[in-house]
Amino acid sequence: MTFEAALRSAVGPEHVLIDPDLRASYERDWTGRFSGESRAVVRPATAGEVARVLEACTGARVPVVVQGGNTGLVGGGVPPAGPADNPPVLLVTTRLADLGEVSLAARQVTVGAGTTLAALAAHARAAGLDFGVDLAARESATAGGMVATNAGGIRVLRHGSMREQVAGVEAVLADGRIVSRLDGLAKDSTGYDIGHLLAGSEGTLAVLTRLRLRLVAAEPERAVAFVAVAGTSDAVDLLASILPKLPGLCAAELCFARGVELVARHLGIRPPLEGAGDAYVLVEVAGEVDPVDDLLAALASCPQVLDATVAASAADRARLWALREGHTEAISTLGVPVKLDVSVPVTRLAELAGRLPDAVAAAEPAADLLIFGHLAEANLHVNVLGAADTEGVTSAVLSLVASLGGSISSEHGVGRAKARWLGLSRSRAEIDVMRSVKAAFDPLGLLNPGVLLPAE
Template sequence: MSPSPDVLCRELQATVGPTHVLVDPDMRAGYETDWTGRFHGASRLVVRPGTTHEVAAVVRICAAHNAAIVTQGGNTGLVGGGVPRNHEVIVSTARLTRCDAVDTAASQVTVGSGVTLAAARNHARAVALDLAIDFASRDSATIGGAVATNAGGSRVIRFGTMRAQVAGIEAVLANGEIIGSLSGLPKETIGLHLPSLLCGSEGTLAIITAVRLKLVPWYRHTATALVGLPSLAAALDLLPALRRELAQLDSIELLMPSAMSLVCEHLQRTCPIPVDAGAYLLIECAGNSDQHDELMRVLALHAPTNATAVATDETARGRLLELRDNVTTAINHRGVPLKLDVALPLGVLSQTTADIEALINRLAPKSTLINFGHLAEGNLHLNTLNAGSADATITDQVLQMVIARGGAISAEHGIGIAKTHWLVAQRGAAEVDALRSLKASLDPHKMLNPGVLLPEA
């Protein structure tokens, strides 16, 4: 028989201190609803351990009381994986904020999983290094959350996703054992690579407590161009030249007209380039010398259009980048969107985007679709507002179309609870069974994030 919640609470209080166990509904509320407002549920309590050993003790206490856990970092995830569903205990990583001295020879640093992307970046920049991952929720999203979701963002074209930034990991298993290594050896062939296993595991296999991060140079010269192109197809036509000729290419962000007009309205600005383009690209080059001339040369050659704004100083670049950074917030100001984050092979991206637009228009004629994404990875963020009762049908038909055309139902946000239903269609029954076996061996009592990522058998 399970002991009463009070016993669990008292044991947790004795482990982490009474102020770090939140039972009051008002105190818990911020942890129980996701960033979009779409996913929410009541928790049993919130516990905020301050060290890896406290995390291990918390997990052991929860296991002894048969209390399932939802791990939460910055709560900026967009697929509902970090909020409770069934009175779980929320383990918040907010106090796991160690920031070790940067190892400049190895170009690595060890940080706690609760450190935000912005804090890790600032820490690295203090010694002229940088974090390779960047996206708009950087002030709240944590390193642990970014690893758990294998986050992407704007610089994937140059440095890869979060998976590529992890040189070592420390984590607590469902039985309370601490595993992993933070030595960060670049060459280490001694069996399965634990960081790879935990990247994208969305809190279902272990609680990540610290990460050894690879760092990259902090480039002091960045040029940012906003380019308007007639269509998404024209933007894709530009891609080979950008990749081939811009050695310091750092990012290519895509805003479709719906996203550009919404964000301009939200920021009360006019679009910096005077056209009604069919697609907008924010292109960045970053290096150790001035990037302006090279970027302009390539654009003049391959995208000879008046619809270009280029900035190199921080203020002017910031004015261009805020257009991309504020799209998600602008959408949320309009209402709770249906969010789909998909990736498609570049060869079918333009046609599939048109087909998805037509599909959503047919299924929910009164809805508004706002598209943006990361062009080089074929990553589209499809946000539908006012879809009404068509939400489920839109999700199903769009994801089936994406799978049929060789795409991915999640490019960077993860599966969470939003997309478990389509995992078998995407990965096949045999592969999902293998993932279930892995989960069962590491977490036989379904303690960690039950219901997330893997569909019920």
């Protein structure tokens, strides 16, 4: 049997896409910055089918790139650029989308790795619970991709990142063996935790096929405020002041006047609080009873507040959130940016925001810098437009972050975009251990080569 015939027999001929026109949309990432050619796009629907695809790839020594919703921002889910002697199979997980029954007693659910975040959250809400992680790419991002990148998003402050939601996984190893631990035991100290190891592994160790995920209590009442402050330092002080007063605080997001104007123009609306300050903090509080009064009282006691607007309805809340969540899309209308997702200790956040313009200008004087991020995690999304020397800009920003004791990858992963700079955030010994783990899971190095770990 030829290799292509083995793939067709594994998943059915209609789910093996060979025609370049049919492959094209899978081979380019969301940003348009990363693309490459695959030998075939393969769309399995069960762990057994994934296993047969991987067995065929291992037998033929063909590399495999794993893709979920293709919303990743670091190029990890698409083939590498340039001509390849041995192009990869692009394994797309979106047909692995089964939704298991919600366990109210355990507050857990088992879902296919290709389930979108929107479908997962709707499923949890239909059972009277909620899913703790949320992010703007919710309509396409998959549970598997989110675990693989250890995605964060807008509620990390309240419920943690994706790794904290994982109660068990089913995954297929490169040689086709299936490892499965989906019992979701509340307590289990039996050796290494493979599920948590796979969180953040970016498709380099195994293909996640099903996930046992923790759910959280539904908090139906919400209050959202958009607050103008003088700058990043005041935003950090504002957060420190409201945190102890608002136990239901579930989001604290940071944006700046230029970004908010850009998003408002993109959405065709007037920016709120125009001219009131250089920075804005979007604050959301959730609870069983309407938390608006608590939010107003907390803000009233903060000298950092220059002006504020509090949403009066669900539509108002959505409008304020759109100003923050619209940043990625609005920026991409200006061109293809160099996107860097970094975090520092919260005490260094103002310094990072203050020093970024000079660091970028030194590498690329004509480039345009736009930043926004998740305030509570001191996580900034750095977007640089018009940079010809993308490596130079990346080096300048990531070196600054490392010098402040920060991480070069806060929540998007390392992918292909930042593999070269892994040594800025991890020591030689840590990288050696990572390589040993990779060799144990994937001895032939077939899964997502070039992602996360730099070439030796």
